[in-house]
Amino acid sequence: MKPTYSSSGNSSNCSSGNNISQVLFPLLYTCIFFIGIIMNGLAMGVFFQISSKSNFIVFLKNTVISDILMILTFPFKILSDAKLVSWELRGFVCKVTQVVFYFTMYISIIFLGLITIDRYMKTARPFKSSSINNVLAAKILSIFIWIFMFSLSLPNMILTDNKPTRENVKKCADLKSDFGLVWHEIVNYVCQFIFWVNFVIIIICYTLITKELYKSYKRTRCMGKANKKTVNIKVFIIIGVFFVCFVPFHFARIPYTLSQTRDAFECSTQKTLFYIKESTLWLTSLNACLDPFIYFALCKSFRKSLLKTLHKCAIQTRGDQSTETTDDEETPM
Template identity: 45%
Template sequence: MNATEAKGFNGSERCPRDTRVAQLLFPAAYTAVFFAGILLNTLALWVFVHIPSSSTFIVYLKNMLVADLIMTLTLPLKILSDARLGPWQLRAFVCRYSAVIFYVTMYAGIVLLGLVALDRFLKIVRPFGKFSVQKPAFAKTVSALVWTLLSLVSLPNVVLSDKAATPSSVRKCASLKGPLGLQWHQGVTYMCQVIFWTTLALMLLFYGVIAKKVYDSYRKSKSKDSRGSRKLEGKVFLVVAVFFLCFAPFHFARVPYTHSQTGSTASCRLQNQLFLAKETTLLLATTNICMDPLIYIFLCKKFTRRLLCMRGRKSTAPIQGNFTSQTENITLA
């Protein structure tokens, strides 16, 4: 980038961005994630089309799959743009459109993981009854609301990226936004932080109750199958582990990065460091498209049985005692 002094979008001197790592390492890593994601999620799609949406759990998982597939399909544009393999107009398209779609799908996936946790929690509160929130119709409605609200909140990020794109300005997506666009982007960033940390707190609460139920069921049944108990607890907390490891680092890095882009007087060196931190943690968050299929396999019995059936194998569930069978019916679906 031309290092000559010029006034940037935030009123400070334009900071040349060191793109050597972003142009070489990140596109290679995203390419690997893309191929793994397209393979795993295409397989998951193949399985889910043969499973009816007969429960809230299945509805939420199918919506997660849609989010992952859409996010996966945005990656080639990001790869080409970051690697500078396309025209500068491609970078403008990524900034204005595909990056917005990418983040909509990311936060749709985050909220849906929270809804999966809520669904498992309600399965414990009333395992044999039916609250209205445990009906597939409710799950379809709330999933549609999640998609609609996130899209409406994100739409101004498209509309307000209204500055003329040039080969120089597209190097930083924030340069395409006016003052109102920068303020909206910053506000959306804080809202996304609230969504993530609230969802994480609720997931810890829900799965804490589930873990207690697993432990109490084990004690009451006086089962000697402690290995089965640990196995079920591990499955239960798989969602929390995937959620935290994929998304928490990005949400630690995103706010200071956005603040440096939308109005702070951070030094050029700090801006570059925050950019690399944001891109590294964003890559980690993107790997969630490869992790979600693990949730389908370990927590959704219908998915696993259908997968085995499609491979020409019979699914035979071993009898592991009263504790395992009763608790598994509560924690898994």
């Protein structure tokens, strides 16, 4: 039976607005916006001081750019969901910032997969350094990923072309043309494919990494250097972030998308899927706050540069305070 696509009907009359969506989620996004902008702004500043001398650093730099772009979409979502501004902003959120949010999410997922492959290669062959050709290939691959994801996402902006009204902006699907709904569902399946490919890559790589670390642990234990294990174990932060942030959402996204693009779901089911989707979507947003821990734990150059920067700031702050104290003491009564 041919599926029925609709931008009206049942779905238009089923609203999910209440205190949870208007108060709780905006507060949660506000928290991660301020934390994320500070952490990623600092990470970006540190990465500007580090040369792209390895594939790993190239992939990390792309990840922090993706995270900053994602974070910049949060204020629009916060204001729109909390209904603190006019309904016209909701149309902009549906057409632009929501698309950018998903665009950056899948770029982050792809780069987490590439970082995992790089960490496996580093674990399996710890003394092999990246050549200039490998770094150049990593840069070209990164550019291709951005172009591919942008090409996939741009039609979602263009095809969200129904005129916004106070009623149809309540659901972004109602702003899409008929082909826009079809394209939205196609993109959803492509993104699901991207996720599951990277999911398999991460599972396989971490299975192999675990085997390598176990072999290393057995060797170092025999040599009386068992503390080596606690250093290498930090590599598992990547799979931890991936499972916390991205896995729950991808179990919820397909049924939610179907509920948005087809008139086959009851209103109560649509609302339930909406809350599940919003809760797991917030977890994906949390990735922007957790990625800096990956940089600090696994990138020695980043860690050294960050600590050096913080040390300079601490010295400068103490110097300013000392100057102020001296000035106070020399001020005549």
